[in-house]
Amino acid sequence: MERHTYDVVVIGAGGAGLRAAIAAHESGARTAIVCKSLLGKAHTVMAEGGIAAAMGNRWPEDNWEVHFRDTMRGGKMLNNWRMAQLHAQEAPERVQELEDWGALFDRTDDGLISQRDFGGHKYARLAHVGDRTGLEMIRTLQQRAVALGIDVFMECTVTDLFKDGDAIAGAFAYWRESGRFIVFDAPSVILATGGIGKSFKVTSNSWEYTGDGHALAMRAGASLINMEFVQFHPTGMVWPPSVKGLLVTESVRGDGGILKNSEGKRFMFDYIPEFFKAETADTVEEADAWYDDKKNNRRPPELLPRDEVARAINSEIKAGRGTPHGGIYLDIASRRTPEFIRKRLPSMYHQFKELADVDITAEPMEIGPTCHYVMGGVEVDADTQESAVTGLYAVGECSGGMHGSNRLGGNSLGDLLVFGKRAGEHASSYADSLGDRRPRVDEADVKAAQTSALAPFEVEGGENPYTIQSDLQQSMNDLVGIIRTRSELEESLSEIEAFKVRAQTMVVEGHRQYNPGWHLALDLRNMLIVSECIAKAALAREESRGGHTRDDFPGPDDEWGTKNLVVNLNEAGTGVDLHEKPLPEMPEELKGYFA
Structure with missing residues (x-):
């Protein structure tokens, strides 16, 4: 079995993953990027409009305070205020950094980076490259990562995270081409796996978006927040x-x-x-x-x-x-x-x-x-992006809190840059602080991960994973879509339970080489977990706010505006537990922007 040792392993090669890997490498960490698809093909390329940053190139009166207010109002005040503040303050510098690394932005008449209008932003503040901004971001970051010599494992899927006690010890993965397994020994893992859109029938998301990071984090013991908020x-x-x-x-x-x-x-x-x-x-x-x-x-x-x-x-x-x-x-x-x-x-x-x-x-x-986008994700510390599990970080769409109940267009690309850098630096610092006391991967855990990955090959006479996926997508589209009701959400949870039973007897034909049916069977485990999280949180939140609309509770409720819903995997690992958590208290000086 192939085995590698690093200080920081970044799972995902979109804007967040690349920026995190660059930051970790530049902080002195031995860093690797593991991506499910080919380098350069991340879903970030679909973010076409621009990067929201209060640079003031078109409107000199624009500043971070206005951007912060717009972000909080767009998220209906359910955002983690500290993340929204850091994002608004640091996005301009991250955009300038991209240009320093070779990004070719459109220009104003006087030669500054051009900025365009987008929904929910008071001023024109999206730095853009035509309608191909995400592609230019990926090109620039990818070129930077390759130039730095960061190791990249392409077409490689992570299926499990390893822990030593309460701390991350590494990750288990397989090569999609050959089916051969890989173990990564690393005390810091950064999840940058994107969203959950392939759980829905009609989605802008590409095939990679099966909630891998969300599910990996939950199985490792982390919490997710805001999962009811799905942006259509x-x-x-x-x-x-x-x-x-x-x-x-x-x-x-x-x-x-x-x-x-x-x-x-x-x-x-x-x-x-x-x-x-x-x-x-x-x-x-x-x-x-x-x-x-x-x-x-x-x-x-x-x-x-x-x-x-x-x-x-x-x-x-x-x-x-x-x-x-x-x-x-x-x-x-x-x-x-x-x-x-x-x-x-x-x-x-x-x-x-x-x-x-x-x-x-x-x-x-x-x-x-x-x-299109899930506002919910791994609950993280605003400044470091570390989850409740020591050594496990999450950035980009698979982290939660920054966007509250609704993301403003253009804030995603700034989010990737700002918090990718922060996660990479803190993950590197943590790994360095360990010295010789690094967590160890237990060989019994490696064998268990291998057995779990191969389980679909052991089933005879079971169901095709494509059928289950198709039924799940239709169910989520019909029952947990843009308009929701109690009866439909309850029905969706019943159907998800039935899908989980069917998934226990998924059968995969053939061998591990070039086997997309096997890949989907493993992805479906993650899709079922995140789908249950979305439906259960949507049922619990009895109001309409942002990306969550309840036909039976058509307006926002002030009481619900003071708390998040947090989901964890239950003790048996077979379902989802949910509880309420108060919002972080915003400082008085920031409250003044909403007076």
Whole structure:
């Protein structure tokens, strides 16, 4: 069996994982990156709009305090205030750092990094590279990591974490190509595995997003928070069926795109919440003028936070005012010249032209909500990103707290950079502090992990894992989707229990080499855990807030606004326990921003 020793092992090679690995390496740690797919193919490339950072290049009056306030308000005040503060304060420096490493940002007329408008942000603050910002981030960070000589284990999946007492000792993985097992001895492990979107039928997420980091952390003894808050991005492709859910960047709306129903009505004016009325245009004329003269700063309703826009779209579709393919129209063709669209939105132009035979410079797009992002994740210390398990860190989408109940567009890329750096530095510092007292991997645990990974091959006459996955995705889509009710959530939990029973007899045909059925069988264990976490937390939270909408509890509840829901694996390891936890208390000087 292959075996390697490092100080820090980073699981995941998206923006968070790469930035964490770079920080750990530069802090002196022997560092490795383990990624499920190929290097450079992380889901970060789908974050197209930009990096939210209060650099003040377009609006000099923008600053970290305004960004902090926007983030907290977008998350409906359920955010970890300290994480939101650190993010707002440090994001500009992290963006500048990317440029120093070779990232090629779009520029303003006077040569500064260009910043665009996005929903929920008071000022234009998203540093961008056309509509390919995530791709440029990955390219830059990947190039930096390779240049530093950081070891990378590509197409390698981690299935278990090892502990020595209460501290992390390493990780167990396998090569996806050959099925051979690997043991990593390391006192620090950083989870940067992304989200959970493949538990839902309609999602913008790629195949890797099966909740691996969430489940690994729970099995190691860590807690998850905010798992009921799943963001349905307002705009995913709805046609053709092969690309249903594929992301349509918020940049389309940031650059002038508007939403219309099948009757041709610009309907978002009917859905402006009281909370945002003072900052949102009341008329079409006022909204149109905003794009050309933004001094009044009353923004179009299309640029409300994502949860508000997604619910409005969903309401129009349910009311029978949807498009022929079950979405609504996103129109930028009538608002901008073809030259502007091709320059500012090259990826979107190409995506629709190639995949849907739609020329977005001449006709509207058909779009609808798609499962995009989970605000919930591993509960971590705001400053270090360490979980309750010593030596285990989590960053990016698989950590929780930063975004509260709803993430603002553009905050994800800043999140990856700010907390990736912090996690890498602290993981390295912890490993260095151990000296010769490093935790040891127990050989019995290695054998147990190997037996568990091979279990699907031992079953005869069982069920195909693809069938279970398909049924799980349909169930989550139908019962734990954008609008929720008690009866449907209870039904979903019953169905998840049934899926867990079926998963015990999953059968895998063939051998360990080149076996995607085996890979899915292992992924399904994680998908079932996180799906139960989402459904159980959604059932418990009897209010509507951010990315969680209860039809039977349609408004926010002040009492629920003071607490998080925390989930852990139960003692038997077969289900999920849930309890409430008060929100961290915000200092008085920060409360003043919301007076």
